[in-house]
Amino acid sequence: MKRTLWRGILTITPLVISVWLFWSIAITLDNLGQTVLSLVGVHNPWGGTGFLLILIAVLVVGLALSVRPFQWFFRRLEEQVMRFPLIKTVYGAVKDMASLISQGEGKSKARQTVLVRQANDNYVVGFITSETLPRPLADALPGDEGEDWVPVLFQVSYQIAGMTVLVRRSDLIEVDWSFDEALKFMVTAGIARGVEPGKLGQRLGSTTP
Structure with missing residues (x-):
């Protein structure tokens, strides 16, 4: 009985934690988006509107960064942010890790x-x-x-x-x-x-x- 219980716990725990983590991120982004909407006079929108707004914003940023003027502006913004030692350390570490993860499989023999x-x-x-x-x-x-x-x-x-x-x-x-x-x-x-x-x-x- 005890072994069966532990097997069930160990099997379901990764799924529960993964669902909880992604759900928490989605709720946080939705709240952030709804806060932005409230600032422009849109109050009590239907559920998920904030998350959809953030998703659209991320897509727009991704498209914008494919254009040279926006790339130049973003690099200048990064340079200004990097002037602060603490932010430079945290931002640099997160960016380097993201670069390692997102590195394409087809890029030479990297990874x-x-x-x-x-x-x-x-x-x-x-x-x-x-x-x-x-x-x-x-x-x-x-x-x-x-x-x-x-x-x-x-x-x-x-x-x-x-x-x-x-x-x-x-x-x-x-x-x-x-x-x-x-x-x-x-x-x-x-x-x-x-x-x-x-x-x-x-x-x-x-x-x-």
């Missing part, structure tokens, strides 16, 4: 899942986050001028944070594993397995000297 071999013959799962390095880093790294270094992100389990390491591409083992599945595996420390059994083991076995 490629790789394995990095450690000194004790262990392997760490990581992601290539960019195909190029900033010039100061490229100039400071050892090796030939044309040697291919890439930034690799090692995600920390149960945290949003991670560690970025610069690795020679020749030292990487590319894995045919999607970013979403690999990220789920890393964030949950392997508890949520997003890979077919033995897939990583077969890949490692094929690279063992």
Whole structure:
């Protein structure tokens, strides 16, 4: 009985939390939109009007930012906001995380899942986050001028944070594993397995000297 109860709780809890989270966001946006409507003299609109207004506003902003003058204006606005240290830290972190998540799957090999071999013959799962390095880093790294270094992100389990390491591409083992599945595996420390059994083991076995 106790085991069955726990199984039910663990099964339904993620669904309940997800629905509650998205519902809370929708209610918050609806209240915000209705506040805006009340400022222009529209009171007690039908339910969902505020949410629809915010959705339309977001679409309009997205369309506007596809035009160069609006892009220039937004960049100038960002520059002014970044002058405040606290806002710069929070805004910059959120923007960088959003950029990582929204990065297109078809952009070169960015977000490629790789394995990095450690000194004790262990392997760490990581992601290539960019195909190029900033010039100061490229100039400071050892090796030939044309040697291919890439930034690799090692995600920390149960945290949003991670560690970025610069690795020679020749030292990487590319894995045919999607970013979403690999990220789920890393964030949950392997508890949520997003890979077919033995897939990583077969890949490692094929690279063992």
